[in-house]
Amino acid sequence: MSPLSQRLQPAPDRIEITSPYDGRVVGRVQPASADAILAAVRRAHAAQVEFAFSTPAQRRDLLDALAAAIAGEAESLAQLICAEVGKTIAEARNEVRRAQNTLRLSGDAATFLDGEVLHCGIVAGGANRQAVITYEPTGVVGAITPFNYPLNLLCHKLGPAIAAGNAVVAKPSPKAPLAAQRLAELAMESGFPPGLFQVVHGAAAEAIALARAPIDLLSFTGGPAAGLALKNAAGLVRCLMELGGNDPLFVMPDADLPSAIATAIAQRYEIAGQSCAAVKKLYLHADIHDAMLDALVEAAKAIRHGDPLDPAIQMGPVIDTQSAAQVRTRIEAATASGARLLVGGTGQGAMLAPSVLADVPPDSDLFAQETFGPVISVRRFTDVGAAIAEVNAGAHGLQAGVFSNDHAVLKRFSRELRVGGVMINEGPDFRAEHVPFGGIKGSGLGREGVRIALREMSETKVVID
Numbered sequence: 145m146s147p148l149s150q151r152l153q154p155a156p157d158r159i160e161i162t163s164p165y166d167g168r169v170v171g172r173v174q175p176a177s178a179d180a181i182l183a184a185v186r187r188a189h190a191a192q193v194e195f196a197f198s199t200p201a202q203r204r205d206l207l208d209a210l211a212a213a214i215a216g217e218a219e220s221l222a223q224l225i226c227a228e229v230g231k232t233i234a235e236a237r238n239e240v241r242r243a244q245n246t247l248r249l250s251g252d253a254a255t256f257l258d259g260e261v262l263h264c265g266i267v268a269g270g271a272n273r274q275a276v277i278t279y280e281p282t283g284v285v286g287a288i289t290p291f292n293y294p295l296n297l298l299c300h301k302l303g304p305a306i307a308a309g310n311a312v313v314a315k316p317s318p319k320a321p322l323a324a325q326r327l328a329e330l331a332m333e334s335g336f337p338p339g340l341f342q343v344v345h346g347a348a349a350e351a352i353a354l355a356r357a358p359i360d361l362l363s364f365t366g367g368p369a370a371g372l373a374l375k376n377a378a379g380l381v382r383c384l385m386e387l388g389g390n391d392p393l394f395v396m397p398d399a400d401l402p403s404a405i406a407t408a409i410a411q412r413y414e415i416a417g418q419s420c421a422a423v424k425k426l427y428l429h430a431d432i433h434d435a436m437l438d439a440l441v442e443a444a445k446a447i448r449h450g451d452p453l454d455p456a457i458q459m460g461p462v463i464d465t466q467s468a469a470q471v472r473t474r475i476e477a478a479t480a481s482g483a484r485l486l487v488g489g490t491g492q493g494a495m496l497a498p499s500v501l502a503d504v505p506p507d508s509d510l511f512a513q514e515t516f517g518p519v520i521s522v523r524r525f526t527d528v529g530a531a532i533a534e535v536n537a538g539a540h541g542l543q544a545g546v547f548s549n550d551h552a553v554l555k556r557f558s559r560e561l562r563v564g565g566v567m568i569n570e571g572p573d574f575r576a577e578h579v580p581f582g583g584i585k586g587s588g589l590g591r592e593g594v595r596i597a598l599r600e601m602s603e604t605k606v607v608i609d
Contacts, residue, residue, distance in 0.1 A: 159318050159345060164230035164461040164494040165452055171228065171322045175346035178353040184313050184342045185357040188284040191339035192311035196281045203307050204251035209334040211247040214240060214295075214327075221295065221323060223453075228320040229291060230460040230494065231415045232452045243296040246577045249594045250303025253578070257308065257598055264608060273609060279602035281309030282382070283360030288351050288374065290366050291320035291463055292418045298324050300577070301363045302341060304597035310361075311340050315354050317366075318347045319463055352377045361601060365420075368539075368586050375589075384590035384600055386420065386582055389542025390514045391572035392535050393423045394525075394557065397431040399547035400569070405436060407545070408520060409443045411571035413498050416449075416462045417518035421543045421573040424515060425535070430526045437522060440500055441486045444520070447498040461494035462517055468494045471517030474510040478521070481505045488519070506534055514540065528556060536562045542583035543572035564591070 161171045176184070214221065218240045225236040259278040264270030287301040298314055305312045316324035321343075328343040344350065348370065355362055355377040362378045364371055365386040375383050393411075395404045412423040428436050452460030462468050468491065475489050478501060488499025496518050504511045504521040511521045525531040535544065543565040546557045558566045564583035567574045575581050575593075582591035590600050 159321070159347075161228050161318075161320065161322055163227050164463050167493075170224075173318075173321050173325060173345040175318075176344040176350055176353075178350075181313070181344050181350060181353045182357050184344050185284055185286075185354075185359055187339035188311035188313050188342060189358070191337050192281065192284055192309075195311065195337060195340055196309045198309060200254040200257065200307075203254045203309065206334065206336060207247045207251035207254070207303055207306055210327075210331050210336070211244040211251075213330040213334045214244050214247070217330075218244075221326065224326065225294060225320075225323050226452050226460075228322050229294060229415070230452050230463060231292075232457055232460050233455060235415060236452075239293055239296050242577065243299040246296060246299040246594065247303045249578045250299075250307045250598070253304070253594050253598050254307035256595075257602065276607045276609075278605050278607070279308070279599065280605050282601050282603050284311045284313060284358075285601060286354045286357065286359040286362045286378075287312055287314040288354065288362070288364045288366065289314065289316050289324065291317040292415055292420075294320040294323040295327060297365055298327060300592050300594070300597070301365075302327075304594055305363075305601050306341070307594075308598050308601045310601055312342070313354065313357075313359065314341070314343050315346060315351055316343065318345065321345050348373075355381075363601075365592075371588070384592070384597075385588045386592055387586060387588040388420045388514045388540065389563075389572070389583055389587050390424050390512070390538055390540040391421050391543050391545075391563075392425040392427055393545040393571050394427045394531065394547065395429060395432065395436060396546070396548035396550065396553055397429050398549050399432070400549075401432060401436055401439070403569070404547040405439050405443055407547075407571040408440060409447070411545075411573040412520050413444075413447055413459050413518050414573070416459055416496065418462060418467075418516045419573055420514075421575065423520065423545065423571050423573065425511060426520050426522045427525050427531050427535075428522060430524050433524045437486070437500075437502060440520065440522075444487050444498040444500050449495065449498060449518075459498060459518060462496060463494065465494050467516060468496050471496060471515060471519060474508070474513075474515055475499065475501065475519060478504055478508040478510040481508050483508065483510070483521075512538065528553065529560075532557065532560050536560075539586040540583065541585040542587040543567060543574075543581075545571040545574070563587075 222236040262275040264273040449459040488497040580591040580593040
């Protein structure tokens with residue numbers, strides 16, 4: 145059976161969502177049939193026809209109302225995210241806070257979706273003509289989201305889409321769909337017109353069905369294999385895709401080492417290493433390699449991992465036992481190829497200990513592929529150009545971080561790294577909600593981030609008279 149045929153097998157009658165930490169059932173959702181998905185898209189089209197003529201102020205009011213509704217039950221949403229994803233309660237509360245910011249910033253950006261006027265006198269016969277360029281809604285946005293930020297990543301699609309005058313049909317990950325379902329309910333309670341924002345549930349088959357439905361734009365966050373399947377299914381529909389990354393952090397000899405260590409720890413072990421822009425590859429200059437590595441290992445040992453509902457816990461489980469098994473397999477293969485496991489590598493079920501490996505071969509799966517788990521893979525380097533070339537040779541190009549105070553070195557990293565974003569004296573996982581976010585090569589198509597996504601989800605119209 146082909147992979148696509150496997151993806152199109154019938155879905156179960158219902159999906160049970162279980163806690164990655166203790167396996168308890170935290171909720172259930174009903175997967176949608178292909179007919180139900182088509183009906184949702186048709187309802188969205190009907191709602192969007194009228195909503196397309198809403199004013200920016202009306203769109204901002206809707207998004208502000210939804211942000212206020214989230215704020216009104218912030219703690220229960222955080223508890224829900226903690227339960228279905230396994231991220232710590234502190235991480236979940238932060239996600240709820242960021243989701244509110246994303247929606248409010250989207251509402252603000254709606255008032256600045258301005259066009260421009262161009263004189264046509266640059267061409268013969270155009271002296272008395274001008275081009276008026278405006279941005280109009282695309283129509284219906286199909287939004288497919290992953291498990292790791294089930295609320296905020298959906299808001300990063302919903303907010304700009306609504307701000308631009310579109311409707312949204314979303315399909316969240318079957319591993320963590322409950323926050324998305326509650327968001328849709330809150331939207332209705334906040335005054336969203338019926339059909340303007342809907343959530344359908346399911347797995348890969350339902351994602352393909354949504355991509356094949358008569359949507360006008362597909363926005364997907366997930367892995368490259370799924371992204372390619374969805375792009376093929378969508379045909380000529382415009383696609384925005386954030387497909388992950390294998391993100392490096394470089395630390396130079398003149399860097400603030402305590403800050404670099406704290407950043408590497410925070411940005412790798414957040415959500416148990418399941419962030420697309422997390423520090424996955426740590427390049428340490430030979431002059432500071434040993435000292436920083438020793439400190440990094442001690443910091444990793446100090447991470448408290450366990451029950452994510454416990455406020456004292458700093459790291460919870462990965463999303464499921466299969467994901468944990470894949471990470472363990474990659475660690476074992478890397479050590480068999482010469483990597484040194486300095487701490488971690490242990491765990492049961494979906495729990496993995498914070499891990500650090502040194503001298504990781506660049507062609508090992510642990511290093512060469514995006515690894516969604518709490519593992520820092522360390523490489524020693526002396527030649528900046530060679531280190532940059534090694535990163536550029538990889539399949540991904542999302543973000544990178546560099547710790548240094550040498551302007552010439554920073555300029556070189558910024559110019560030569562083939563990635564979507566370079567963070568200076570910061571890790572690759574840094575993101576501000578309104579700033580463009582996305583990558584090149586296998587990391588995706590287009591950009592998220594409220595301001596640029598508003599344009600990505602709009603159609604350009606030119607009127608010349």
